[in-house]
Amino acid sequence: MTFSEDLARRGLIKDKTFSDLTWLDEPKIFYLGVDASADSLTIGNLAAFLLARRLLDANWKAVLLVGGATSLIGDPKITEERELKPREEILKNVEAIKKQVAQLFAGEHFTPADNYEWFKDVKYLDFLREIGKSFSMTELMQREFVTERMGEGGSGISYAEFSYSLIQGYDYWQLFKNHGTVLQIGGSDQWGNMLSGVALVRKKEGKEVHALSMPLVVNKETGTKFGKSEGGAIWLDPQKTTPTQFYQFWINIDDADVENYLKVFTLLPKEQIEQVILEHKNDPGTRKAQNLLAEEVTKLVHGQDQSGSATGVTKYLTGQASIGDASDEDLAEIRKEIPHTTAGDVGSIIDALVQTELIPSNSMARTVLNNKGIYVNGQNVTRDSFEPKDFQNGRLILRRGKAYKDSALIEIE
């Protein structure tokens, strides 16, 4: 099976500017850009980065761009104008994302880039003359985010966000000139911006470059955008979403999506995926496919060790092993992976819930407690304080709801 066939079968290709897929089979140089709208990437960014990884594995060369300049403006959303973030905050975010990208691609060869490098000295008039002239207003006005936001019922759009596409287009031109990139990849929401670059390079250089977009990952059952329906964002930063929580997220994926996710979010060969899906269908209860998915993705993002400790910690969260029997090393791991605090042997459960941020406020905690949503060592409780027998060897696992990822370690003070 050729590289391009593999991509196609994994469902990784939505739109492309080249007609023949085999164009991908001959390695060239591509680029992938992200903006730093937060201080960490999320699993929403993951699919594109894994595509980059696949290209690298197929001997392509990569330029990975973090948008120091574009982040200052903000990619226009279809609904409303973004709030302009302070420069210092964006600078911090950019640094964080750069580091994260470097970690994610540790051991791989790629060229890091930051569009701020070439934008910081761009003069407005020069930009208008060189770039602005190459863009058709009529065309820009037809973009979905523009038509949605202008006119009656629209939320309005600033000139800054309107121009975002030009900035990204300019990036492609720069990268083409300086690094020889001839392909840009990204999510299908970036398609319009990618085309801006393709068109600009054609106009300025008379050369043909290409773009490739991936379908947005959606939940098959609900049709919702990936990551949206699962509560808060799942971050790649282990400080924000610990490897165990990360691992648990993938364990909880429902059957309908698991095959698709295995294809998109892991590097496993197609045969292996088909095999595990087959096993999974025979006996869905064991959640073989989800287990494999969780293990693989956690390994890709957090590394082998973290993946191992995530499975280790999970043992205690699920009650497969008693928390009282945990070794000192295990405990140290657990403390890193899930929130923890101390409490007296008759301490308040509500305080513990709030301290560990399992629940944001006391009232909420009380409500959830009354709704039978709190578990101590896997046992449902409705009383509002711990009892001495709850502690096994001076510790217990406190959980909100059924999902194991919302667990915390409570140790006796």
Add this chain to the structure above:
RNA sequence: GCUGGGGUAGUGAAGCGGUCAAACACGUCUGACUGUAAAUCAGAUGGCAUUCGCCUUCGGGGGUUCGAAUCCCUCCCCCAGCACCA
């Protein structure tokens, strides 16, 4: 610049002097159901205390009033139209 419409909790959207912590819908959280998930049903959804209650919210600031999300002034922002400009 003028004229008109608008800015309400995570989102959409009611309310238009007291009975407003603010209808309703969606979302979110918890539970039941399910091997999961979804769907469905039930409860919860500003904060503190959970017993009467107290505190902070309806773009910002100021005022009128016993009392304002609701009235007045002013500022900011958005939408539409017109004018100006080209």
